[in-house]
Amino acid sequence: DQQVKQNSPSLSVQEGRISILNCDYTNSMFDYFLWYKKYPAEGPTFLISISSIKDKNEDGRFTVFLNKSAKHLSLHIVPSQPGDSAVYFCAASRNDYKLSFGAGTTVTVRA
Amino acid sequence: NAGVMQNPRHLVRRRGQEARLRCSPMKGHSHVYWYRQLPEEGLKFMVYLQKENIIDESGMPKERFSAEFPKEGPSILRIQQVVRGDSAAYFCASSSSGVTYEQYFGPGTRLTVT
Numbered sequence: 001d002q003q004v005k006q007n008s009p010s011l012s013v014q015e016g017r018i019s020i021l022n023c024d025y026t027n028s029m030f031d032y033f034l035w036y037k038k039y040p041a042e043g044p045t046f047l048i049s050i051s052s053i054k055d056k057n058e059d060g061r062f063t064v065f066l067n068k069s070a071k072h073l074s075l076h077i078v079p080s081q082p083g084d085s086a087v088y089f090c091a092a093s094r095n096d097y098k099l100s101f102g103a104g105t106t107v108t109v110r111a
Numbered sequence: 112n113a114g115v116m117q118n119p120r121h122l123v124r125r126r127g128q129e130a131r132l133r134c135s136p137m138k139g140h141s142h143v144y145w146y147r148q149l150p151e152e153g154l155k156f157m158v159y160l161q162k163e164n165i166i167d168e169s170g171m172p173k174e175r176f177s178a179e180f181p182k183e184g185p186s187i188l189r190i191q192q193v194v195r196g197d198s199a200a201y202f203c204a205s206s207s208s209g210v211t212y213e214q215y216f217g218p219g220t221r222l223t224v225t
């Protein structure tokens with residue numbers, strides 16, 4: 001039933017270094033992928049997305065890579081900053097409103 | 112505040128009571144989605160509503176759960192006769208058009224059933 005999986009529940013990284021978050025999916029019908037960031041006591045906020053016709057999308061310090069054959073995507077944050085400490089959710093869509101989320105990865109950026 | 116608003120932020124109910132969760136979408140948005148996040152899990156789609164219409168309730172439990180989005184006022188997610196397994200964070204999202212992944216989320220309501 002879990003169509004989107006984030007196998008690493010947590011990640012600790014030093015400030016200035018790269019954070020790499022991974023996500024796997026099982027449904028080959030997904031054609032749009034998103035990353036959300038969530039702070040405690042707040043709702044998820046959209047971070048970056050990628051269409052299945054691309055393999056990379058970049059927005060400032062954030063880059064998402066998509067490997068369709070492996071059904072795998074990753075989010076790179078370079079350089080990591082203390083304000084990046086949050087829970088990151090991977091989500092997928094069949095180009096409609098029904099988002100399927102992973103369980104999230106908690107990122108802690110150490111000073 | 113032009114964002115999605117949810118209230119209450121925290122709700123405690125005893126088993127068997129009713130829970131009512133409210134969601135006011137962003138200004139100009141007429142499409143509302145409810146998601147539930149159980150502990151240690153990701154958000155799961157429950158229902159998609161437009162004003163006065165339920166478009167897709169495929170993620171709603173078959174019993175005790177209902178949702179509405181009246182012509183006036185907020186969207187309401189109603190859980191009757193709550194059980195401990197209903198304890199979760201319930202998030203509402205809204206969008207300006209349907210059939211879109213571009214949804215803006217509210218801060219959520221954390222329901223605790225004792």
